[in-house]
Amino acid sequence: MSGNAPAPVLEVSALTKHYGGVRALDGVSFAIAPGELLALIGPNGAGKSSCFNIINGQLRPDAGEVRLHGRAITGLAPRRIARLGVGRTFQVATVFGSMTALENVQMALIAAQGRVFRLWAPARRMAREAALALLEQTGTAALAERPAAALAYGDVKRLELAMALAGDPSLLLMDEPTAGMSAEERQAMIALVRRLTRSRGLAVLFTEHAMDVVFGHADRVVVLARGRLIANGSVEAVQGDPAVREAYLGGVSASISETP
Structure with missing residues (x-):
């Protein structure tokens, strides 16, 4: 790193994982800086999920290291990694359908603070203002009192984002944040993530199959193919990389800038 460059939030070094x-x-190997939106892409079976799950602590690598703010976190339990400042959203949003949007975020805040409670009545008064603030930041404040099960799919994804922010993470892992959305919803969602990345100084690593999202919003793109890193650079560099075209299109001379 140069003298003026910020220290990376996440460093992934020589990760190796075998299944038989x-x-x-x-x-x-790659790294992410504060305030950077980094896309991790590749064809099916490229290794994206394994990489995510190692960073998150759900898998142990056979070799290599993961460092968060310079601290080795390789092999730590997911809950411990979360408390060190790593948030995550999933391809299929995970919320409590019977609870309101506000209650979902309150629960996430209480869990992040490690607070224990026995009765829901006292618990629902905890962290109310902080929960409302997170709903406001993600554009879901007007939905605070609605049951999560009654929300539109795009709103559920934004609610899950608010819950992921409850732990005040410095690194956010997002597994296909726009999956299942229309083109308009995709653009609105990733624009929201980009604003939060900048305003909070977050480092965001996301996987995505929608290339309009990746190439329209990512600061940098990392490409995997058959477990190997084949490209790591700007949108323009990756779009023009012959190895990337080969991985996605089998050597056909065409652009990968459009959504499949």
């Missing part, structure tokens, strides 16, 4: 004779990850 299949090498899911083969020496993958």
